[in-house]
Amino acid sequence: MSIIGRGLLARSFDAEQIRRLGATVFASGVSNSQETDPEQFKREAALLTEALQACTGRFVYFSTCSVSDNDRTATPYAVHKLKMEALIQARGNHLILRLPQVVGVTDNPHTLINHMVTHIRTGQQLQIWSHAVRCLIDVDHIASITMHLLENGLEHDRTLDLAPPESLTLQQLLPLIEETLGQRAAYSLVDRGGGASPDSGTFSAYARLSGIDVSPGYTRRLLQKYYGAGND
Structure with missing residues (x-):
């Protein structure tokens, strides 16, 4: 088996590494x-069911921390993800992150x-939820830690948050994006909250073993990596 998907x-x-591990x-x-759109969720459910039937080794699925966010847990997306998690958990030999x-x-x-970023670069007004909290993770770090868990046979049949220890309010995040882009945002504040600080235990436990810097400033470094000068 290998990788299902073509996105980020x-x-x-590395498909060959995944194949080698079965x-x-x-x-x-x-x-x-x-x-x-219910059809979008049905499409993923059908693809997932087919993949579970075909897989003979360990099955890795990426879910969302929003399933435990009181502001978003009832959304169609979060409800769908919990259903998909249940299908995988029933199979066994899995890892859900x-x-x-x-x-x-x-x-x-x-x-x-x-x-x-698009709104700031084009001068469009942003609506910033004044009490909302968000956590960002580098896609490369997801791959690195996932591969470490697979290669070492760790965390079998577990459903875990994979999130760095740094969570920021949108009011804290916005200046970091402005600093990265060298542009000021046009925005208005909306008196809304939402979001939560996910459990960073798994990320913190395995990040250093994967060569990942978990020191303060993770979000700033992440933004610079993908949106800093030379990444236009």
Whole structure:
């Protein structure tokens, strides 16, 4: 088996390494957390069911930390992800990693950072939820830690948050993006909250073994890597 998907997460893995381990990495399906179309969810469910039947080794699935966020847990996206988790958990020999906001090279306009960056670069007004908290993770770090877990046979049949220890409010995040782009944002504040600080235990336990810097400033470094000078 190998990698299922062609998007940001799928491209971060080495298909030959996954094949050598006899594993399947499911990195496909609904990528827009605002999705409401039932047909999109049905498509992922059908693809996942087929992949589970075909897989003979360990099965890796990427879910979302929003399933435990009171502000988003009832959304169609979060409800769907919990259903997919249940299918995989019933099979066994799996690893489910719940992710926060994933950052990498992608044209997907629905990611939080792409949305904010596009608005700032084009001068469009942003609405910033004044109490909302978000956590960002580098897609390369997802791949590195996942491969470490697979290669060493760790965390069997577990459902885990995979998130760095740094969570920021959107009011804290916005200046970091402005600093990275060298542009000021036009924005208004909305008195809303939402979001949570996911469990960073798994990330912190395995990051250093994977050569990942977990020191303070993770989010700033991440933004510079993908949106700093020379990344236009």
